[in-house]
Each structure stands twice: as structure tokens, then as C-alpha cells.
Amino acid sequence: MLLAIDAGNTNVVFALFDGDEIRARWRIATDARRTADEYVVWLRQLLELENLALTDIDAVIIGTVVPRALHNLSVLSEKYFGVTPLVAGRGDAAWGVALDVAQPDTVGADRVLNVIAAHEKYKQDIVIIDFGTATTFDVADYDGAYKGGVIAPGINLSLDALVGKTAQLPRIALEAPEDTSVIGTTTESQMLIGIFWGYVAMIEGLVERTKQQIGRPTKVIATGGLSILFDQHTDAFDILESDLTLQGLLILYQRATKAS
DSSP: OEEEEEEOSSEEEEEEEETTEEEEEEEEEOOTTOOHHHHHHHHHHHHHHTTOOGGGOOEEEEEESOHHHHHHHHHHIIIIIOOOOEETTSGGGOOOSOBOSSOGGGSOHHHHHHHHHHHHHHOSEEEEEEESSEEEEEEEOTTOOEEEEEEEEOHHHHHHHHHHTOSSOOOOOOOOOSSSOOOOSSHHHHHHHHHHHHHHHHHHHHHHHHHHHHOSOEEEEEEETTHHHHHTTOSOOSEEOTTHHHHHHHHHHHHHHHHO
């Protein structure tokens, strides 16, 4: 089975593919100092819960936006699975799509993987909104070329900054407000309105501006952990694809092994 590893700024997601289907997925907080030995102790226990073993993994592909994490993840693959991992965007796992931007080498792996997966499925102009540590908007045209996008602070980062840089504002839970009112009557409700409905307004405004700039029918795809929360309160998304980045890793792996 294929182990696809998506190393993000907040979490590292491990997904075990059995063919085209995800058999299991696990996540652990990102720590570039975590060693291969630490990873394997954690992973072995989770595999056992699925009645699986390390020997069931015969291929690994890694996508990362944390360069320092790559070494230990590669050691994990070679030392404990006996395979040299593919690394998204390199060698046999090169992107295979045009990065039509001024600095293509600086585009995050997760963003390109999202574009690859979305184009494989929809093959039209696409806007992908990924709700992660940062919230990113990525645009791909009908040929699958990456055209650029937007990087905004993730909603949790915004909330942390608001609380951390003020003396009297309390920490609040991130959730949808009870109603659609944008006039809060308590400090907590005013904070939640500002964070939540302010974020919805940003999403809707940027989606509308992006569609106008593209000028052709465009599918808007939401992904990332908090996409479900916002989907219930806006019509900006056409579809949710929760595993878009992992699907991009699978596609790259399949292309690489087919080519070889």
C-alpha cells in the first residue's frame, strides 16, 4: 500500500491508500525536530489498530511545505519501510503542470497538489480555497496551469493575533454564530461576528473578484479542515473536496510509477 504524507505548517497527515481509496488517515502536530524513530513508534501503534503492519507499506510519497521536516520523513521511509520516497515536485514526481507565475519555485507543494487533483477531476477554470494555517486561494485554468492566487491569514491565526495583541479580549471558541446578526451585544459575540462573518465576507468578496477577472465559467472548490464550517454559511463554494491534497499526492505517485 501507498503511504502519502502531507507535511503542513500545523499538522503532518499520513494517509494509507489501498488502490485509489484511503484505507486510513492519521495526523500529528508538525515538529521538524521529530525523528524517524519517534514517527515510527506512533505510526506502528496506529497501524495495529487497523490490523496492519509496517510491512504492508511498500511505497511512500511526501509533499511538504516544511523543508526541515523532509529529512526525518525520508529517513522514516528508508529505514522502516525499506523504500526511497518520492518527493512531490522532484525527480520522477515532478509537477507536470505549468506554474505560470513570477516565482514558480516559491509555490507551496500543497497548492500545486490541490491544482493537480482538481484539474484531474474537473478540467475547467478552477478556484481552490484551502483552509489551513493560512487560507489560500489558487487559480488554475482549463489546461491545468497554475495562474496564481491569494494568501491570507488563517482564521485561527487571526483569532490568535486578536487575543494575543489585546489586553482585555478573552479567548473564544471558533464556531459559527447562533444567527446572522452582525450587531453583537457582548464582547464575545462581537469578536465572533468580526472573525466569522468578516471571514465569510472576505471569502465571498475574493471569489467574486476572481471570477470577474477570469471571465469564464469557474468552479470553486473548498478544502481543508475548516471548509465544512464555512460551507454551511456561504454559497461561494460549488463543492467540498476534503482530501484534495492527498488525492494530488496519489495522482503524482501513479504518474511517476506509470512513467517508470
